[in-house]
Amino acid sequence: MTNPSLLILPGDGIGPEVMAEVRRIIGWYGEKRGMHFDVSEDLVGGAAYDAHGTPLTDATMEKAQNVDAVLLGAVGGPKYDVLDFSVKPERGLLRLRKEMDLFANLRPAQCFDALADFSSLKRDVVAGLDIMIVRELTSGIYFGEPRGIIQEGNERVGINTQRYTESEIERVARSAFELARRRGNKVCSMEKANVMESGVLWREVVTKIGETEYPDVELSHMYADAGAMQLCRWPKQFDVIVTDNLFGDLLSDAAAMLTGSLGMLPSASLGAPMANGRPKALYEPVHGSAPDIAGQAKANPIACILSFAMALRYSFDQGAEADRLEAAVETVLADGVRTADLMQNEGETPVSTSGMGDAVLAAL
Amino acid sequence: MTNPSLLILPGDGIGPEVMAEVRRIIGWYGEKRGMHFDVSEDLVGGAAYDAHGTPLTDATMEKAQNVDAVLLGAVGGPKYDVLDFSVKPERGLLRLRKEMDLFANLRPAQCFDALADFSSLKRDVVAGLDIMIVRELTSGIYFGEPRGIIQEGNERVGINTQRYTESEIERVARSAFELARRRGNKVCSMEKANVMESGVLWREVVTKIGETEYPDVELSHMYADAGAMQLCRWPKQFDVIVTDNLFGDLLSDAAAMLTGSLGMLPSASLGAPMANGRPKALYEPVHGSAPDIAGQAKANPIACILSFAMALRYSFDQGAEADRLEAAVETVLADGVRTADLMQNEGETPVSTSGMGDAVLAAL
Numbered sequence A, B: 001m002t003n004p005s006l007l008i009l010p011g012d013g014i015g016p017e018v019m020a021e022v023r024r025i026i027g028w029y030g031e032k033r034g035m036h037f038d039v040s041e042d043l044v045g046g047a048a049y050d051a052h053g054t055p056l057t058d059a060t061m062e063k064a065q066n067v068d069a070v071l072l073g074a075v076g077g078p079k080y081d082v083l084d085f086s087v088k089p090e091r092g093l094l095r096l097r098k099e100m101d102l103f104a105n106l107r108p109a110q111c112f113d114a115l116a117d118f119s120s121l122k123r124d125v126v127a128g129l130d131i132m133i134v135r136e137l138t139s140g141i142y143f144g145e146p147r148g149i150i151q152e153g154n155e156r157v158g159i160n161t162q163r164y165t166e167s168e169i170e171r172v173a174r175s176a177f178e179l180a181r182r183r184g185n186k187v188c189s190m191e192k193a194n195v196m197e198s199g200v201l202w203r204e205v206v207t208k209i210g211e212t213e214y215p216d217v218e219l220s221h222m223y224a225d226a227g228a229m230q231l232c233r234w235p236k237q238f239d240v241i242v243t244d245n246l247f248g249d250l251l252s253d254a255a256a257m258l259t260g261s262l263g264m265l266p267s268a269s270l271g272a273p274m275a276n277g278r279p280k281a282l283y284e285p286v287h288g289s290a291p292d293i294a295g296q297a298k299a300n301p302i303a304c305i306l307s308f309a310m311a312l313r314y315s316f317d318q319g320a321e322a323d324r325l326e327a328a329v330e331t332v333l334a335d336g337v338r339t340a341d342l343m344q345n346e347g348e349t350p351v352s353t354s355g356m357g358d359a360v361l362a363a364l
């Protein structure tokens, strides 16, 4: 039997720095747990543009299609702001999502106890928070046609199209219901069915899937603006939230920020099962490329490390090993080990990016 | 000279209850300050549907076009959830916005000192918060064509279209810059220019208006997901935020909730100047129709009262009188007068909807 394969795409900004720590963790699993991975590495985003004039080459795309899981750092940076829309770093990431058909983006918003005071919200509002946002990732206004900037009479018009088919809604709804069964057994679906017909269809399809296939899971619906409000007011009312690509982008970022643990949050983007039974998968931290602190050994690698933990859980069916890695991170935090973004109180131990990697390895 | 005219549309749920208190305030201004208004009243939303089978009759639309300002309570309720999309209560409100061409929706997110502890955010994050969200209100995905649910092959597809013309972006940008000049002189524009071409055009046009017409105003740009994050993290970094219809819907609701003063927040929707120089205008509370507490004399009328204060300021150029009304509300709150939604501590005085109206009148 061959080893499972990983493609690492460190990307831009702090991406390479945090990914270096993940490579050490991967090494640890090989050495200590006998879990060997075939790891290859390639470019994405601005780094790929600098080398090849495109944020993702066809060759890299091809590799991504043929590995068991992709680990991505982050893309983007001010240097690339002037680039044409079609070659911006983000297009590399969007191409991966689209061509790998990674329709279910799992974004846990979890508040780490040691960091609860970090939130701008009151401790009792966020302590113990653990929700899962399932964002549709391959359709909606991110990819709908027609799109572009066209001339109409004497002015230009910017156009994007929100489009959802029944089957696109069905499959992401199933992902959400499946996850809910392994968690708190509740799904809240969010759209703007009071304003958008695509939201009307979304609500109808999610309701149908719930009633016919998951009658045991409690399903509720909320308009996305009310959802944004309720996330800020009392996020613990939610278990699993399922929503479209654009609403999911805003709502999951707001939820992540609420936890106070932004530098800590991982994500998984999953598609259909491959021939070997594993889902197509890409794992990446929720945070961005943070160009302001890149190259200073200040970046917090935990979100990227926990993204690898999600890979262990969702791609390699190693739930116990994922638990182990997550527990190691909790231990390190409880011990007061802190990268610069997490420093808050006297008595904490400031560490660099690799210092945090050391601490997690030691805790493992 | 004739009196300025007001059309009151109480709408559904708690709408009629809170509007009753506004009518008393309007009466006070006539009696005590010699400011007389010609007030008429009509139906909108579910109430209009019940009476006429449509959430807004042509006759009401016609009236709205010919008054100096419209005051609206709230629309919607579970009773109407089963209605077809085209006659839902919300369509009445959307028709008013569209046909009156109320392109600039002003949503102050303000934290009242007496209520700061009410926020789910920490006191220092929200105390003294005073930001203004300017949301484009007549275009974007709310109104773009094509839209609907169509059959394609063997499944249905839900479609909505985001469309922004240069001139639509220009006029709402100007509203934001004008407001900023009278406030903190900063505008932050939010879109998803990294993903949507309509966002690319938005950013370009706002930049152009800023550089050519408002070089004295500080302009920044943020992706809407980062904006949602930053609103949750440190809202005081903002002065005026300008954004599109859909992002504005979510972001302004999140901002409103953050203040802890949701039952307190008014809004103004303004269009182009009419022949008499006044802008077309509709004023409404940010909160909804709250069917769960309707008819129980529990509703907080302050958001609706402060919406009338916005009318005094923006439609009738009575800034000093608006200040007076706002100060009266602050006094009442400082005195511990509280509707049910605001009760928090011992020693506060619980009042009904009309009790709050009494208190504001007394403070005036």
Ligand SMILES: CC(C)[C@H](C(=O)O)[C@@H](O)C(=O)O
Binding pocket: A090, A093, A094, A249, B194, B195, B225
């Ligand atoms: C980088 C960008 C294209 C991306 C998105 O908008 O989806 C990011 O914000 C995210 O949420 O992963």
Ligand SMILES: CC(C)[C@H](C(=O)O)[C@@H](O)C(=O)O
Binding pocket: A194, A195, A225, B090, B093, B094, B249
């Ligand atoms: C009631 C609804 C149509 C409306 C909107 O989506 O604009 C509301 O949420 C608002 O923000 O005024």
